[in-house]
Amino acid sequence: MFEKFKQWFLNNQRQQQRQKIADVMRFKNAVEKINGETYFIAHAQITDIPEILQVEQQVYGATPWNESAFSQEIRRTKDRLYLVVRKNDRLVAFAGCSFSYTKNEAHITNIAVVPEFQSHGIGRFLIRKMMRKAVLLDMEVMSLEVRISNVDAQRLYKKMGFLPGKVKKNYYFGDREDALDMQLNLNYLKGNE
Structure with a gap:
């Protein structure tokens, strides 16, 4: 009898956890003001991939990820979140x-x-949107890699509380530029969101 109850309890906990994840990962498209300008923020769709690749090309001069990689990522709705911003x-x-x-x-x-x-x-x-989702999912750390040469992005991440870590040698495909690993402790945000 106890084993059946224990199994029921564990199954119930897993179901509640899956439901919590599904609820947090849901994103409602919205019109948002950012520094006084109006933008449309949406959950990325497969149909957005050609434009995402164009943005990558404009920013990086190449597309580090291809259509297939983005397609796989966007389809993983239980453990991935991709957002797009339109003007x-x-x-x-x-x-x-x-x-x-x-x-x-x-x-x-x-x-x-x-x-x-x-x-x-x-x-x-x-990044703040992603941080909020991470806190709601009880994540403890948020990490990212940034090109060693991208000092503007590093400055932004530091202002947001990310701390520099180790350098990953030859990290980026193509030009083999090094990446700086940066991490943010999310525990200090919990209770403030």
């Missing part, structure tokens, strides 16, 4: 984040803002 129906930014429930870690997989919209607060806005 007048033009995709001007996107961000992706993976959530590891076993490690209690969120990882910014990609973030890019087209050059003419950089320094408008869009990157910060997207």
Whole structure:
């Protein structure tokens, strides 16, 4: 009798956890003001991938990820969240984040803002959205990699509380540039969200 109750209890807990994850990972598309400008923020769709690749090309000069990689990521709705930002129906930014429930870690997989919209607060806005989701999912750490040469992004991440860690040698495909690993302790945000 006790074993049946124990099994029922564990199954119930797992179901509640799955429901919590599904609820948190849901994202309602919205019109948002960022630094006084109006943008449309949406959950990324497969149909957004060509524009996402264009943004990558404008920002990085190449596309580090291909259509297949983005397609696989966007389809993983239980442990990935990809958001796009549009201005007048033009995709001007996107961000992706993976959530590891076993490690209690969120990882910014990609973030890019087209050059003419950089320094408008869009990157910060997207990271904050991901941070809120991570806190709701009880993640303890958020991590990301940033090019050693991208000092503007490093400055933004430091202002947001990310701390620099180890350098990952030859990290980026193509030019083999090093990456700086950065991490944010999310525990200090819990209770403030």
